[in-house]
Structures are given as C-alpha cells and as structure tokens.
Amino acid sequence: MDYPKSVPSVGLLDGRFVDENPVAGTPGSLIPAVWGNAVTEEILSVINGAGLTPAEGDNRQLLKALRALLALASPMATAITNVAVSKALTASELGLVLVDATNGATTISLPPADGNLGVRDVIVRRLDNSSSRLVVRAAGTDKVRFHTHLAPAGYPFLVLMGSGDWWHLRSDGAGNWWPIGRFDSTPLGRIAFETTALLSPGGYGPLNGAVFSRSDWPWLWDHAQQSGALTSEAARAGAEGGWTSGDGSLTFRGPEGRGEFIRLCDEGRGADPARSLGSWQIDLFRSHRHELKSDMLGVPVVSAPSGAPDALFNQANFSLGFTENTGGAETRPRNIAYTGRIKLI
Incomplete structure (x- = not known):
C-alpha cells in the first residue's frame, strides 16, 4: 500500500493528499478509483483472514479482525476448550484444553504441527480421576519430543494420568510438539514412597510387577531395554x-x-558384591555360633579339677536340649510400611 504517486493528476503535495486552497488557487487532491478499491481490498483481506464476514454497517470490523489474528499469532491463544469425548483439535481450539475422560478411553488429536499452524501452544489438562486411558496424539508422522534420551525423535503420543495431570506443548511448524512444562517432571522409572493408597496424578503406577503393552507404553519399553535390568520372563525368579x-x-x-x-x-x-540391578536377595543372619555349656557329660564330673572348662555343646555326645522357637517368618528391622510407586511417563 502507498499513496497513488503513479497517478500524476491527483494533486499530491510531497507525496501526500492536500485540501483545496481557494485563496491560493490550488486544487485539492483527487482519489482515483483504483487506489480507493485497493485500500478497501487491503482492509477486507484482514477481515476475511480473521474469519469474519464483511458488513458495510459495522465500523469496528477491522479492530475485531486484528484482535482475532493477534490471538492466533500468539503461541498461547485465549481459547478454552472443554472435551468429554475423543476429539481432533483445530487450530482455533488450541489454548487450554480441559478433558473429562470419565465416559471411557479418550484420544485428543493435535492439529498438524506444520508451517500453516506455525508456533502455537496448547495446555491439555485432565479433569477426572477415573481409570480410563487418556491419550494426547500428534497428527500423522508428527512427534511429541519427550524422553528424547531414549528416542531422539520422541513419541507419537503421551498419556495423562490422574485428575490435574497436564502437559504444556509448543509446535515448531516442522512436525514436532515440544514439552514446555508438565505437572510432574520426575524422571521416568523413578521409585517413590507414598502416604496414600491412591495413585497420585502425574504419571505414577503401583510398583507391583504389572504387565504392560509395548505399543501402549513405548517410552517405558525403551527405558526397560536400556536399563541394564532386563531379563526374560523365564529368568524373572531372583x-x-x-x-x-x-x-x-x-x-x-x-x-x-x-x-x-x-x-x-x-x-x-x-x-x-556380585549383585545385578533389580536382583532379589533372601533374608540372612551374619555368620556366628552359640555356645551351650554344661558341667556334666551325662554323669557327674566328680574328678574334674577345680576350674576345668565346661564342655562345648558341639563336643558333647548328647543333646543338652533346644530353646523354644521364637520370631516370625523373616529377619527384619523395625519399619513402617508405605505404598510404592513408579513413574510410568
């Protein structure tokens, strides 16, 4: 856009419009039709680009359009989207996405992180605390770039576990969503003790030897393979x-x-020494011996000299008897029991 400098008859002064001056006898500037149409088209392009329908009687449409486009240009738009079923998000629905997966397994699909989308942010937060699986999946071959120490390209999806669990993701316009923040960034596989029987949100499961699907938990399978503590199911004992x-x-x-x-x-x-990571060890007393003493070897020791040592039990030819059984099924120190948890994502 510019002033109509290419039309010499419009009467511009220093390249700008001027009013008519009757005293000086100078004419005012004329606005050629081509320039007026061009200005109108420029404004309409902004209004249409914001998804608005041009209306001749609305003199605030350009302002509305600019506000809408600026919101979309910001990485974090102002949209708040509530979801209760599986849904593919559009670009206009990025912002804060609140998901209730009470009704069953739910998948939230992100829009393609391509040049058309550009740099955009989304926060996906789980509302319910049910056992339903909630997946946030990237489009097509896009990846979410988390746990890149295990897989440099990242993974095609993540899961939200527990009420209040959330991830903040940013697209790069080149097929990737990058984690900016999340509810719990504790390292994958970390063991923790809890003072509750409930599962805390943020990606935790019970430390109970559970069987997982490799396709449902690809990052956890990668972690297991690279852990140095992987055995076959047949070799699990010990x-x-x-x-x-x-x-x-x-x-x-x-x-x-x-x-x-x-x-x-x-x-x-x-x-x-000689222990492998994750190996089990039975309880054990440190090696020692007990001495049972007696003044007799079955008969009175009449001729035993004064101060003669007592016989050791293992030197005697007969049993001096046994103590009563005491204790329980294991050797253990005084302790408190807490629930064990493991970070699964």
Missing part, C-alpha cells in the same frame, strides 16, 4: 526388582517391590 521382556513380542513386565526392603546397588564398592 530378579523381580528389574524388568522382563514379557511374552517376547507384545508385552513386558515392570519391577515388583511390594513387601520388600530397598537396598542401594553396590556398583563396585564391595559391600554387597
């Missing part, structure tokens, strides 16, 4: 604290920690 390859094709198994004490892996110190 390695219950690690991961197993499940059925060998579709599943894998997580660590079992219920009812167990946790001990740091030796890692070359020599205090608890």
Whole structure:
C-alpha cells in the first residue's frame, strides 16, 4: 500500500493528499478509483483472514479482525476448550484444553504441527480421576519430543494420568510438539514412597510387577531395554526388582517391590558384591555360633579339677536340649510400611 504517486493528476503535495486552497488557487487532491478499491481490498483481506464476514454497517470490523489474528499469532491463544469425548483439535481450539475422560478411553488429536499452524501452544489438562486411558496424539508422522534420551525423535503420543495431570506443548511448524512444562517432571522409572493408597496424578503406577503393552507404553519399553535390568520372563525368579521382556513380542513386565526392603546397588564398592540391578536377595543372619555349656557329660564330673572348662555343646555326645522357637517368618528391622510407586511417563 502507498499513496497513488503513479497517478500524476491527483494533486499530491510531497507525496501526500492536500485540501483545496481557494485563496491560493490550488486544487485539492483527487482519489482515483483504483487506489480507493485497493485500500478497501487491503482492509477486507484482514477481515476475511480473521474469519469474519464483511458488513458495510459495522465500523469496528477491522479492530475485531486484528484482535482475532493477534490471538492466533500468539503461541498461547485465549481459547478454552472443554472435551468429554475423543476429539481432533483445530487450530482455533488450541489454548487450554480441559478433558473429562470419565465416559471411557479418550484420544485428543493435535492439529498438524506444520508451517500453516506455525508456533502455537496448547495446555491439555485432565479433569477426572477415573481409570480410563487418556491419550494426547500428534497428527500423522508428527512427534511429541519427550524422553528424547531414549528416542531422539520422541513419541507419537503421551498419556495423562490422574485428575490435574497436564502437559504444556509448543509446535515448531516442522512436525514436532515440544514439552514446555508438565505437572510432574520426575524422571521416568523413578521409585517413590507414598502416604496414600491412591495413585497420585502425574504419571505414577503401583510398583507391583504389572504387565504392560509395548505399543501402549513405548517410552517405558525403551527405558526397560536400556536399563541394564532386563531379563526374560523365564529368568524373572531372583530378579523381580528389574524388568522382563514379557511374552517376547507384545508385552513386558515392570519391577515388583511390594513387601520388600530397598537396598542401594553396590556398583563396585564391595559391600554387597556380585549383585545385578533389580536382583532379589533372601533374608540372612551374619555368620556366628552359640555356645551351650554344661558341667556334666551325662554323669557327674566328680574328678574334674577345680576350674576345668565346661564342655562345648558341639563336643558333647548328647543333646543338652533346644530353646523354644521364637520370631516370625523373616529377619527384619523395625519399619513402617508405605505404598510404592513408579513413574510410568
């Protein structure tokens, strides 16, 4: 856009319009039709681009259009979208997306993170605390770039676990959604103790040796494979604290920690050598012996010299008897029981 400088007859002064001056005898500027139409088309392009319908009687449409376009140009638009069923989000619905998955498994599909979308933000937050699976999936071959230490390209989807769990994602216009923030960024696979029997939101599950689907939990399967604590299901006995390859094709198994004490892996110190990560160890007393003494070997020791040592039980030819059984099924210190949890995403 510019003044109609290419039309010499319009009477511009220093390239700008001027009013008629009767005293000086100078004419005012004329507005050629081509220029007037061009200005109108420029304004209409903005109004149409914002999705509005031009209306001759509305003199605030340009302002409305600019506000709408500026909201879309910002990474975080002002939209708040409530969802209760599976839904593919449009660009205009990005912003804060509140999802209630009470009715069953729910998938929220993101729009393509391409050049048309550009740099946009979305916060997806879960409202319900049901056991329904809630998936946030990227479009086509797009990826969500989380846990890139396991898979540099990221993963095609993530899951929201528990009421209040949320992820803040930003598109880069090149096929990727990058995590900007999330409810709980604790490292994947981290073990935690809880003072509640409920599962806290943010990606936690029970530390109970559960069997997982590789396709439902690809990042967790990658973690298991790279952990150094992966065995086959047949070799699980004695390695219950690690991961197993499940059925060998579709599943894998997580660590079992219920009812167990946790001990740091030796890692070359020599205090608890020859232990593999996740290996199980039975309870044990430190090696020692007990001495049972007696003044007799079945008959009175009349001729025993004064101060002669008592006989050791294991040197006697007969039993001096046994103590009563005491204790329980295991050796353990005084302790408090808390629920064990493992970070699954």
